[in-house]
Amino acid sequence: xxxPVLRLEGLRKAYNPGTPLEVEVLHGIDFTxxxxxxxxxxxxxGSGKSTLxxxxxxxxxxxxxxxxxxxxxxxxxxxxALTRLRGRSIGFVFQYHHLLPAFTAAENVLMPMLVDRGRPxxxxxxxxxxxxxxxxxxxxxxNLASNMSGGQQQRVAVARALAMNPALLLxxxxxxxxxxxxxxxxxxxxxxxxxxxxxxxxxVTHNQALAAQCDRIVELVDGRIVSDHRKKGSTGGDASAxxxxx
Amino acid sequence: xxxWLPFEWIAASRFLREGRMQSIAIVLGVSIGVGVIVFxxxxxxxxxxxxxxxxxxxxxxxxxxxxxxVARPLRGEPGTAQAAIVQKPFQRVRSIDQWQRLLRETQYMxxxxxxxxxxxxxxxxxxxxxxxxxTLTGVDPDTYFRxxxxxxxxxxxxxxxxxxxxxxxxxxxxxxGVVVGDKLRIVPGAGEGVALTVTALVDLGSKxxxxxxxxxxxxxxxxxxxxxxxxxxxxxxxxxxxxxxxxAKAIEAASGVEADSWIRTNxxxxxxxxxxxxxxxxIRLFVALAIAFGxxxxxxxxxxxxxxxxxxxxxxxxxxxxxxxxxxxxGAVLGLTGSLFGCAIAxxxxxxxxxxxxxxxxxxLLPIGYDWTIFAGAAVLATLTGLASAxxxxxxxxxxxxxxxxxx
Numbered sequence: 001x002x003x004p005v006l007r008l009e010g011l012r013k014a015y016n017p018g019t020p021l022e023v024e025v026l027h028g029i030d031f032t033x034x035x036x037x038x039x040x041x042x043x044x045x046g047s048g049k050s051t052l053x054x055x056x057x058x059x060x061x062x063x064x065x066x067x068x069x070x071x072x073x074x075x076x077x078x079x080x081a082l083t084r085l086r087g088r089s090i091g092f093v094f095q096y097h098h099l100l101p102a103f104t105a106a107e108n109v110l111m112p113m114l115v116d117r118g119r120p121x122x123x124x125x126x127x128x129x130x131x132x133x134x135x136x137x138x139x140x141x142x143n144l145a146s147n148m149s150g151g152q153q154q155r156v157a158v159a160r161a162l163a164m165n166p167a168l169l170l171x172x173x174x175x176x177x178x179x180x181x182x183x184x185x186x187x188x189x190x191x192x193x194x195x196x197x198x199x200x201x202x203x204v205t206h207n208q209a210l211a212a213q214c215d216r217i218v219e220l221v222d223g224r225i226v227s228d229h230r231k232k233g234s235t236g237g238d239a240s241a242x243x244x245x246x
Numbered sequence: 247x248x249x250w251l252p253f254e255w256i257a258a259s260r261f262l263r264e265g266r267m268q269s270i271a272i273v274l275g276v277s278i279g280v281g282v283i284v285f286x287x288x289x290x291x292x293x294x295x296x297x298x299x300x301x302x303x304x305x306x307x308x309x310x311x312x313x314x315x316v317a318r319p320l321r322g323e324p325g326t327a328q329a330a331i332v333q334k335p336f337q338r339v340r341s342i343d344q345w346q347r348l349l350r351e352t353q354y355m356x357x358x359x360x361x362x363x364x365x366x367x368x369x370x371x372x373x374x375x376x377x378x379x380x381t382l383t384g385v386d387p388d389t390y391f392r393x394x395x396x397x398x399x400x401x402x403x404x405x406x407x408x409x410x411x412x413x414x415x416x417x418x419x420x421x422x423g424v425v426v427g428d429k430l431r432i433v434p435g436a437g438e439g440v441a442l443t444v445t446a447l448v449d450l451g452s453k454x455x456x457x458x459x460x461x462x463x464x465x466x467x468x469x470x471x472x473x474x475x476x477x478x479x480x481x482x483x484x485x486x487x488x489x490x491x492x493x494a495k496a497i498e499a500a501s502g503v504e505a506d507s508w509i510r511t512n513x514x515x516x517x518x519x520x521x522x523x524x525x526x527x528x529i530r531l532f533v534a535l536a537i538a539f540g541x542x543x544x545x546x547x548x549x550x551x552x553x554x555x556x557x558x559x560x561x562x563x564x565x566x567x568x569x570x571x572x573x574x575x576x577g578a579v580l581g582l583t584g585s586l587f588g589c590a591i592a593x594x595x596x597x598x599x600x601x602x603x604x605x606x607x608x609x610x611l612l613p614i615g616y617d618w619t620i621f622a623g624a625a626v627l628a629t630l631t632g633l634a635s636a637x638x639x640x641x642x643x644x645x646x647x648x649x650x651x652x653x654x
Contacts, residue, residue, distance in 0.1 A: 054649050057561070059560075059561060059648045059649045059652075060649050079565075079566060080565055080566075080567075083560070083563055083564070083565045083566075084563065084565075086561070086562075086563050087562060087563015087564075088563065092561050092562070094558075094652065098554065098558045098652065099558075100555050100558060100559075101264070101555075102260045102261065102263065102264040102555075103260060111559070111562060112562040112563060114253045114256070115253055115559065115562055115563050115564040115568065116563055118252050118253055119251065119252040119253065120251075120256075160562070164563070
């Protein structure tokens with residue numbers, strides 16, 4: 001069987017470790033995402049979803065346990081290696097779209113490639129144009145990010161997240177502040193990316209209707225995975241995966 | 247987006263453009279600071295150059311003289327002295343021992359620009375009833391004019407020194423009532439003296455000096471002073487006037503003659519010049535500090551404002567080094583842009599100065615001129631200052647925790 005895109009083993013995280021204010025927010029998470037999965041991560045606020053997503057996205061480091069991206073152990077990597085791995089393997093879509101306001105839509109999509117390779121080239125530009133086309137924003141390519149609607153910005157963000165053709169797309173409430181039509185459009189876009197490119201997607205969401213359209217729903221409560229459901233006929237995944245905490 | 251520029255340039259220029267008001271304000275601040283520094287430095291160096299030219303163009307940077315004559319007590323039996331009181335001897339006009347060799351050795355020193363022998367002493371100048379004591383200096387015009395450019399100081403006539411010619415100070419000429427072409431008799435302490443033709447009147451910059459100075463050809467002076475074939479001093483100019491004292495010490499140590507530098511003979515004047523240089527440097531330093539803190543303040547604010555963007559860039563794989571360079575570049579660009587405008591301000595200031603600060607004849611009171619080394623130096627310094635002042639903000643930006651930065 002192919003290497004899973006993401007593997008967490010006994011992952012722990014505490015804030016203010018070693019002080020009287022120490023709070024453990026993740027209590028040993030075991031979790032695997034196979035290539036091509038489309039998974040929703042749900043849970044009440046304060047359950048540790050964002051912390052978990054930041055650790056998976058290599059923006060934060062775990063307090064204990066291991067994290068493997070495409071079989072590569074990221075736990076002991078230094079900042080430079082983490083940054084490189086993050087840039088090449090993971091794409092982010094944040095709740096508040098987080099585009100760079102001083103740059104145009106096309107430039108925002110180009111940015112991850114520019115950061116990786118140092119200076120722009122023709123190939124990057126054509127790839128950015130292609131990605132914008134795939135999110136139907138070609139007419140807006142030269143608009144500053146700050147002059148676009150929320151739904152448009154979020155579609156640019158999805159295109160940007162795909163720029164480096166990452167194995168794993170992480171979305172933190174990507175539809176959280178969009179109206180329901182825009183929300184569905186952004187969700188459909190990610191669904192299409194998953195289907196057409198085989199990109200593994202992990203979405204943190206509160207939206208039951210959207211979660212119901214995912215292949216797998218993992219629920220996190222108080223830093224523990226309390227349920228892990230998979231739809232019939234969904235692709236990939238480890239069928240024996242079970243809630244790790246009863 | 248810039249054509250093929252690297253990421254750091256693109257991001258830095260975009261960030262600067264985004265914070266337009268801040269960028270413009272700090273560039274204005276840097277411009278004014280650099281403008282003040284450049285104008286002040288140019289004016290001061292012109293003024294010092296002017297004073298130094300006035301003081302030093304009428305005298306050599308270093309004068310080599312024979313060692314002072316000292317009277318030694320007579321020796322009798324060991325441990326006894328025959329004369330208890332020793333009077334100081336008067337200093338005769340003497341030649342420097344083997345002056346040709348000393349001249350050659352001095353000329354070949356790398357710090358030395360030119361050296362020329364001269365024979366000088368006090369004599370009487372007589373015309374009819376009028377008699378004046380003069381300091382007569384015999385020189386070889388070709389070499390000596392390279393040290394003291396007498397032709398530039400001529401008030402009337404031409405600076406020509408044949409064996410029967412004499413150049414006299416302007417005041418001395420009016421005291422004696424001579425004009426160019428007149429004969430003037432120079433009389434040594436004993437003897438008849440010779441009649442010489444006045445070829446030029448010169449203004450050496452000081453009335454006292456003009457009243458008692460006369461120049462003749464070297465061999466004429468040698469004959470009048472009884473210094474056949476001798477030179478009572480060697481005049482030296484050096485490339486770096488501030489190194490004159492060091493060069494003088496080196497010559498003294500090597501040859502045993504006495505070497506007086508202009509720094510030693512004009513010690514008060516030199517102290518004044520030095521004080522001005524120190525004051526100038528101090529002002530420059532503080533203006534540079536003000537510029538540095540201004541740029542640093544703007545960039546610190548910018549790092550705080552841009553922390554979310556920094557977080558996003560880090561999330562897409564930008565390294566700490568890349569973020570660091572983005573902000574260092576902004577500092578350097580602010581410094582460089584400000585300094586270019588500052589140089590323009592200073593150039594305009596100099597133009598206005600030379601146009602409106604003028605004397606009665608319409609010539610500038612103090613021509614400053616455009617010394618490009620001052621402009622270039624200020625631009626380089628301001629750019630480096632911008633770069634240095636960006637270090638701290640850039641480090642702050644690079645060390646931002648992306649999780650915290652993105653959350654805002």
